[in-house]
Amino acid sequence: MTSRATRDAWERFQSGAVATARAEILDSWRRSKSNGVDPERLELVHTEIDYESPFVRVGAPVLLGMADLLVGNSTSLALADADGTVTWRWDSDRTVGRELDRVDFGPGSRVGESLAGTNGIGITTKTNRLALVVGAEHYKQPWHSWACVAAPVVHPVTRRVAGTVNVACRAEDANHLLLVVVRSLVDGVASALSAASTAREKRMLDAHLSFRATATGPVVTIDRQTMIIEDSAAEFGLDRAELWSVVAEAGPSATEVAVGDGLHARLYPVVPGRLDDGVVLVIRRGKSRGLAPSTAAPAVSLGPLEQAELKVITETLAECGGNKTEVAARLGISRGTLYHRLRRYRLA
Known part of the structure; x- marks a missing residue:
């Protein structure tokens, strides 16, 4: 669609008329409207961010490694956490930086779709897929002069989305190279996360994959800082800190613990007799088969x-x-x- 056609579609949608747009964009517009997002005003929510988070610490140098190639191209690179909060931003020139500041796109801005409507990071956070949003495809009118492409970075150990890489430029400058750049950056950040993973984390992943291949129930592997969880276990809403507290209280000789309402887990330390190296939990519903004496x-x-x-x-x-x-x-x-x-x- 041309920029004029996209603006017409956006205006028709906002007026309640039938609008024609890419399916991904139209679906996002509908979700944004259902969530009560204001299309005319920014009104973004802001939060404190951790500039030393592992994703920023590892990801920012990767993005900066490509920055020299983008200087003078009116481009901005950004990282967002798994919830859609911008945690880091680099601008190719001061003018781009000032313009992005004026539209409230910067570190601490929460741009998840439910809060900020249709945008690259918002769609990616919602769908865990690459998303391209150009001009008036953005739900919020103040962002109509921008184009952005975002893609998720999957952590090589936890296999969960660690965050999002975003590339932005002025809408009139958008082209297919944005997709090439963001895919390259995602691959680079994922490789850097893998290199930064400790030997203990890699042993945890190996154990997790081994049990997943044979276990009859959902598998979760945890230590004090990390949780590797299958999609089949996500429905249980397990909290890593609380789960680790239960496991640590049970002790390394325990064979089974209660982990939630009607849920029990068999325990398999990654290193027998130790908890600090991580524990594999195979979860099932139903009554306990009997806890080890150390859990009582x-x-x-x-x-x-x-x-x-x-x-x-x-x-x-x-x-x-x-x-x-x-x-x-x-x-x-x-x-x-x-x-x-x-x-x-x-x-x-």
């Missing part, structure tokens, strides 16, 4: 405060029908802390 709390005499806490937890469990997620929410504690208390008081 030792018999202890309870003081007055502990007796009161036990009473509150027991009563709340009854009120919530045993739903531990609801119990944790009512008590204002994490699920990991709740499971720790349940084991201590022999309620699990």
Whole structure:
């Protein structure tokens, strides 16, 4: 479509009339409208960012390695985290930088589709696919003078999207080379992430892939900082920190733990007898087949405060029908802390 045809389509869509646009763009416009995104005003949400995050620390030098080739081409390179927040930006010249600042595209800007409507990073964050958005294909009118192409970077160890690479230029300068550049940058960042991965992380990945090939249930592999999770386990909404708390409390000799409402996991340390090198969990629904002795709390005499806490937890469990997620929410504690208390008081 020509730029004029695209603007006409955008205006027709905003007026409620039938509009013709690329399927990917039209789908995104509909989601943006459903989410209540304002098409006329920016009104972006901003957040604090970690400039030393692993993705920025590894990805920024890769993008800067191509920067010399883009100087004078009115181009901007950016990184965004897995939630669609811009975490880093480089501009080929000061004019481009000032113009992007005026349209609020910079570090800390949350440009996920549900907040900022149709844009490259927004679509990529939503679909985990490469996305090209040119001119009036952007949902927000202030971005109509820009073109951007974004693509996800999959972490070679966790196999999850680590973040997004974005290349932007003025809409009238958009061409097929944008796609070539972003694909090259994504490959470069993925390779850099692989090189930066530790030997421990690679052992975790090897163990994860080995169990995945034979396990009958979803497989999750974790340590203190990393979680490798299959799509089949994503529906359980497992939190890495809480899951690690449960595993660490159980200890290296445990064979099974409760990891959620109606969920149990068999434990397989990557290095037998150690937890620090990571643990493979094979998850299943249903009752426990019996926890290892180390997962049960030792018999202890309870003081007055502990007796009161036990009473509150027991009563709340009854009120919530045993739903531990609801119990944790009512008590204002994490699920990991709740499971720790349940084991201590022999309620699990």
